[in-house]
Amino acid sequence: MTGRGHGKVAPAIRVRDLHKSFGTLEVLRGIDLDIARGEVVCVIGPSGSGKSTLLRCVNLLEVPTSGRIYLGEVEVTAPDTDLDRVRTRVGMVFQQFNLFPHLDVERNLTVAQEVVLKRSHDEAVEVAVAMLRRVGLEDKRHEYPARLSGGQQQRVAIARALSMGPQAMLFDESTSALDPELVGEVLGVMRELAQEGMTMLVVTHEMHFARDVADRVIFMDGGVIVEEGPPADVFAAPREERTRRFLDRVLAR
């Protein structure tokens, strides 16, 4: 279950020797990563280790300094790639939800479908309702985001990303901004998504979630992947000293 070598089918996401610098600060220092279709990969690691930057590079919110990224067969780092099209195929869920506060929930889900995918309004609404049902918030479709709890907002954000029909989903600490009692509902939605076979790359501090749901756990530190493997191995018997120290620290809490 390492996600590698699933026959001849190209991995959903392939990252090759990815480097990213901000000025003189080298944040990613050679990342190689394959994520198979339907695989759930959790990324753990200390703050500042480059986890967010990795995710943001995968959907090209940051332009990599060097290296290649493929989605399926398509190299998205190729100079002639239509970046906006690429981004519709990868959904992203942010720590701060980032719902559009001036639009109601339904419009949050339909605006990009209409503007980017050129779906008709009726078609977009139909998809929106279906996605809201999936996250259990169909009845909130005419509310504004400010009237929802943090957990509900994040579920809407997930539904919004799903309504574009992405091939993979990226989650960047999607429960870190939530009150503890609201974390469960969001993780529940993510768990269902994983069970339905969505390809997911999840940065998280929720070690239980990583242990239960991930096919593979990646430990990052200092801009490199220090260790990776099935969660049972990484959590129970980390090979690297750095991993062990990190786990001791977060699991002690």
Next chain:
Amino acid sequence: MTASQADVQQEPPPGGRRFRVSRSQATQWALYALSLAIVLAVAFLVDWERLQDRMFRWDLVRAQFPEVVTQAARNTLVFTAFGFTGGLALGLLVALMRLSTIRPYRWAATVYVDLIRGLPALLVLIFIAFGLPIALGIRIPGTYGRGAVALAIVASAYIAEVIRAGIEAVPRGQMEAARSLGMSRGQAMRRIVLPQAFRLIIPPMTNELVLLLKDTALISVIGVTEATKELTRFGRDGVNANANATPLVVAGLVYLALTIPMTRLAAYLERRAAASK
């Protein structure tokens, strides 16, 4: 204010809190008494009849109507409307250029804004009305043309800065979320960022509108026809014709009738925006 500041600077006397309060009260009473004395002195020394005769003669007040409203105030509002609409369109363009990823756009917009904000509005107005036509051989057509174009250009630099501040106040995550859904920068700006920015800038924009309304007075310098006389020119002509300040006072009152409600509205919008945060 000054009394309590003076108190703060002194060493507080031992156990002196009550002492200090009573002392600052005494100072306040002294200030009231002084103000009253000044008011009384003015009231006795000024020749009120003469003042009213020169500044507020009833027959002249009446003579200003209805033209001061139907012509002068109307023209002031027409110039304001043209200037603001043009200034808004141009200002939005300049603001977007200042935030552009394309460097020459940023430079051009910065130069434009710095230039116009760094010069007196009057100078810019005169330059556009007289300097440009001479230099480039173009004539801005229309009855209101020159004045409206000049005002729009002056206003656009200030409006651009208001819009830019508004755009920058929208959290970065909004643009990123929109981009992550596949929207282009332009689509995200138009659908997601600008609507939020415009909500933030309604109060400061109302203030810009008041400033612009007052700046229409500058047009009286670049020459207006009988048909485009605005309030200040109207008042000034009235002063010249009658050797009396009454027409100017009336024009001033009309200005206030327009600007004070707008200023109050801006303050109300600002309070409401602050409350909804």
